[in-house]
Amino acid sequence: MEKLNTAKDITSQLWAMANELRGNMDASEFRNYILGFMFYRYLSEHQEQYLLNQKVVEPAAGQSLNDAYRSEAVGDDLKDYQEDISKALGYAIDPEYTWDSIRDKVNNDEIRPSDYQEMFDAFNRNAAINPNASSDFREVFADVNLGNTRLGASTTARAKALNGVVKLIDQFDYNDASGHDIIGDVYEYLIAEFAGNSGKKAGEFYTPHEVSVVLSRLATLGAAESGQFTVYDPTMGSGSLLLTVQNELKNGHQRGRVKFHGQELNTTTYNLARMNLMMHGVDYQNMDLRNADTLEGDWPDGEVNGVDHPRSFDAVVANPPYSANWDNNDNKMKDPRFKGYKKLAPKSKADYAFVLHGLYHLNATGRMAIVLPHGVLFRGAAEGMIRQAIIENNYLDAVIGMPASLFYSTSIPTVILVFKKNRKTKDILFIDASNDFEKGKKQNRLREQDIEKIISTYQARKNVDKYAHVASLDEIKENDYNLNIPRYVDTFEEEAPIDIADVKRQISDIDQQLAEVEMQFAAMESELVETEQNDK
Known part of the structure; x- marks a missing residue:
């Protein structure tokens, strides 16, 4: 402290x-x-x-x-x-x-x-x-x-x-x-x-610390307490999210414990990330950072001379730009990151392109946690087909609805998606954490108890009234693979029933009180004496 x-x-x-x-x-x-x-x-x-x-x-x-x-x-x-x-x-x-x-x-x-x-x-x-x-x-x-x-x-x-x-x-x-x-x-x-x-520009380089903590705790759950742990952020900004993963990982600050990988499109932000990691004591040998377009050219590794050699990681974390434009030309369907999902993410909404890129680099025992706009849960057409394919592959582990106004760059509520490749069940956990936060002047913020509630609920994986629901694959299918959280977590609060008889009694009492006040006023009015203008 x-x-x-x-x-x-x-x-x-x-x-x-x-x-x-x-x-x-x-x-x-x-x-x-x-x-x-x-x-x-x-x-x-x-x-x-x-x-x-x-x-x-x-x-x-x-x-x-x-x-x-x-x-x-x-x-x-x-x-x-x-x-x-x-x-x-x-x-x-x-x-x-x-x-x-x-x-x-x-x-x-x-x-x-x-x-x-x-x-x-x-x-x-x-x-x-x-x-x-x-x-x-x-x-x-x-x-x-x-x-x-x-x-x-x-x-x-x-x-x-x-x-x-x-x-x-x-x-x-x-x-x-x-x-x-x-x-x-x-x-x-x-x-x-x-x-x-920095207003909306802040979203280019900074994820609020409390959100980074949620992503990092989700991504590091169940990680071994020793040995090298690899983490990848394909849209790393200033590197703060990568460093939070180190903070939340058991023994994360042991020398050489974490190997950091990150990519960032904006050169200025990329420079911030390099400085940030080194100033937190990360040796250059333990960081592999790159200034490039994550979606345009796969990295790290990926396809080399026609042979698929993706490097995979113990954790993938990301807060990508929401609904960004990207080049989704037909040649991308040959890209090993995207070709197994029937469709490409729309040109004006790259959200699922980032999801598939992260999944491609997630190892068989790791976790990915990514922040996205709510639209990824229910938008149809190409996104609906990609969403269905991900669910049928049994990669999606949890959907967590977050409060609005957590970010500097947008006031919209966001959702955290958690992915795993070694899932033993085919259900999906839904958490509605949208109402748990501390209100601020510019941004809302998550309190420690809000973060703990999300993580403990994720670990317990049980239904919680008006907060969490474990949905079976059949439920998901019945909803036509629509993942909109209100379909699974009912947060509706019934109003207390109205006692009509009691309301009538209250009205009667008010009428009686009004009659008494009117009688008192009439009595006072009758006692008033008019004063002539020339009276002294």
């Missing part, structure tokens, strides 16, 4: 100060500078720990590690240091551009406007040294636009604004009272703050 409270306190201060610093710049635009420089500080300090712990650099008495590094990594020796650091960390920061060096230049008014560009250029050059990690660090700072005129009208003005960002990021000690590094938690809270101020 101390760790979380400290992270929240730091975030609140950072957020307030960042809002003053950004001036008229939009919060979603200024986000890239705050989060980018915070990540750079993290990488630099992470490198510093490596140099110290592995005794790559040994400072003399009274000498700082950074000064020792600057004095030793010079001339021809610099290349040796770059290769050594890159081999261990996947990246390398030269002595001239460490966070300490940049901060000292800023504080001593020695920074040049060109220093920031040279800093990032040097980082990109060094990111190519280790071929195994180059994709993880290449262009990770591409969204820190140093030439943005909204940052400042001149090069000098922009440099001054960046100096302010450096000073802001540097003034906080990102450790809790126990000395634990909490920069990753601060980063995560900041992402949520930026999401709250």
Whole structure:
């Protein structure tokens, strides 16, 4: 709790100060500078720990590690240091551009406007040294636009604004009272703050934490307590959902316990995800992230030279864009992800395309949990045929109706679908959790008791009056494979019967009281004496 409270306190201060610093710049635009420089500080300090712990650099008495590094990594020796650091960390920061060096230049008014560009250029050059990690660090700072005129009208003005960002990021000690590094938690809270101020754009990069917890708990139920656990998010946004899976998995924070896979179409958001995972201590060797269109080209693996080689995972989690457009040309029917389901998802509603992609990459013993709009439950035509095929394959395990206004990007109520491939029964669990939430000014939120109720009901898999129903396959067929939740969970509350005799008595009492008041008023009126205008 101390760790979380400290992270929240730091975030609140950072957020307030960042809002003053950004001036008229939009919060979603200024986000890239705050989060980018915070990540750079993290990488630099992470490198510093490596140099110290592995005794790559040994400072003399009274000498700082950074000064020792600057004095030793010079001339021809610099290349040796770059290769050594890159081999261990996947990246390398030269002595001239460490966070300490940049901060000292800023504080001593020695920074040049060109220093920031040279800093990032040097980082990109060094990111190519280790071929195994180059994709993880290449262009990770591409969204820190140093030439943005909204940052400042001149090069000098922009440099001054960046100096302010450096000073802001540097003034906080990102450790809790126990000395634990909490920069990753601060980063995560900041992402949520930026999401709250980004309107509909927030849906592109952030899933509210409480929703992520529900998805993650559903996806990790029954997972082994040891061994490597693989998780895949085909629309990963800023990576928060992947990290929540790690948090909810038993022993999830053991080194190497979780192998993360994710794909994201938006390059800026993809960069956020890379930063987010690394700042939470995920080694580049344990993450495989990609910037590409999930539906257009299958990944990871999939069909290679006409042979189907899909990589499958212990858990698939997703909060894809709802009812998005996609290219559903007829050639997609040959794609092994879609060809077994008779139809393709409609051009203007890619929801089932994401479902089938996730199913294709789910292993035989794993679970998939995905958030979608309610329309996937009852829309007909092609979607109806796909839905029927999924049910007949016995992949759909549960349908969970969620409250409205949980997301920044939409106020519509959503549904979580849970899938398994090794199901022993052919029933489907329906849960109506739409009425359990805490109302907020902008968004509603799930409370811990709401989340626990969903998970415990899913595990118990029993009928709960006005909340859950286990529907047989025959029931599903009788409803023509329509999964609309009210068909299975009756939440109707009957009004209390009206006692007509009692209502008549109440009316009689009111009539009697009215008659008495009228008599009293008439008596008072008769006692009134008219006053002449000239009376004194």
